[in-house]
Amino acid sequence: MAAHRALRTAAPHQLLSDLGSALRRHYSVAQLELRVADYGMTALRPLPSDHADAGPAPAHIGPHGRAFGSQRPFVEPRPEGVETVTAHLPVTVRGDCLGVLTVRLPEARFSSGVLAELAEIADVLGHELVVAERDTDLFVRARRSERLTLAAEMQWQLLPGRSCSHREFDLGGQLEPAYAVHGDNFDWSTSAEDLTLTVVNGMGEGIEAALLTHLAVNALRNARRAGLPLADQAHLADQAVYGRYRGTAHVSALLLRFELATGRVAVIDAGSPRMWRLRQGTAECREFEAQLPLGMFEDTYYRVQEFRVLPEDRLFFVSDGVYDAANPSGERYGERALARALTSSRLLPPAQVPRAVLSELASHHGLGRPEDDAMVVCLDWHG
Numbered sequence: 001m002a003a004h005r006a007l008r009t010a011a012p013h014q015l016l017s018d019l020g021s022a023l024r025r026h027y028s029v030a031q032l033e034l035r036v037a038d039y040g041m042t043a044l045r046p047l048p049s050d051h052a053d054a055g056p057a058p059a060h061i062g063p064h065g066r067a068f069g070s071q072r073p074f075v076e077p078r079p080e081g082v083e084t085v086t087a088h089l090p091v092t093v094r095g096d097c098l099g100v101l102t103v104r105l106p107e108a109r110f111s112s113g114v115l116a117e118l119a120e121i122a123d124v125l126g127h128e129l130v131v132a133e134r135d136t137d138l139f140v141r142a143r144r145s146e147r148l149t150l151a152a153e154m155q156w157q158l159l160p161g162r163s164c165s166h167r168e169f170d171l172g173g174q175l176e177p178a179y180a181v182h183g184d185n186f187d188w189s190t191s192a193e194d195l196t197l198t199v200v201n202g203m204g205e206g207i208e209a210a211l212l213t214h215l216a217v218n219a220l221r222n223a224r225r226a227g228l229p230l231a232d233q234a235h236l237a238d239q240a241v242y243g244r245y246r247g248t249a250h251v252s253a254l255l256l257r258f259e260l261a262t263g264r265v266a267v268i269d270a271g272s273p274r275m276w277r278l279r280q281g282t283a284e285c286r287e288f289e290a291q292l293p294l295g296m297f298e299d300t301y302y303r304v305q306e307f308r309v310l311p312e313d314r315l316f317f318v319s320d321g322v323y324d325a326a327n328p329s330g331e332r333y334g335e336r337a338l339a340r341a342l343t344s345s346r347l348l349p350p351a352q353v354p355r356a357v358l359s360e361l362a363s364h365h366g367l368g369r370p371e372d373d374a375m376v377v378c379l380d381w382h383g
Contacts, residue, residue: 201273
């Protein structure tokens, strides 16, 4: 298809313009616009090369938000006498929701078959965007509604993505405040046999917390990519952090390995991140054997525990910036409010749950500023 060929051969910064040329030739598209989700997942921001007067669109309401939230094409109702059709198409890569592609074309050229072809083109565009970000800052810059702190820049570059879909599971995560995060982070990797998920919280603030978290996450990745079991991953990361900081700084972490074929989960609880389970409408905090954070002492021995997930289980992983968050009067958010937020978001897909829970948390803060990062990761297990 000409549009696919245009995307494959376009220069990274000319993806949209070359795609637009192909769509004009083959579908008579009169207008093409790409909006990408911002870091807070609250707005869809147009590329700088699009219409100069176009502002951000809400990520969860309006025509753009309907396509982004449902992850399905949305065709705007056409007023009487209007001879053009406007379609909004989700741009997604393996479950990671990147944005929305909007096309406007003559009614005479539009059909359900054309809509399906345009939706496929939007999927291909998503894959090309991920590749293009290696060579251009155009799309990364478009995601920003304000300047990131240096610590936030480092933390966002460390993330694997914000959501992921697989036959056995769906996964989504979010950091808040999105533009000034400190030490919270998450990481995941999947194969044909397993899913490895790590949730970390480096102590401190700003650039020092970001450097500490970078060291811990990359040490865990290095051990994981060497094919080492979970306990050895924790041990080597512990050694790396202790070797650099000699116990003056440490990283709280929750390490999990899911066996895709059976639902058996190996887990190491090395600090403050917590796991909640929503099963048959009931949310409960799962307690594991508490072990020392990474880097607190030299040569810490880590023990693996096991549990099992069942089809239709939903798991939540939250940092202490969620359940310990305080409002201006000093009242903590607490486990009861967290359980209520998790239960009320049960009908949302995992990619949208973190944003919903963090919105509840923002209401608790009121006008007060958060004292710490807040991180939520949601996993739906299909089995």
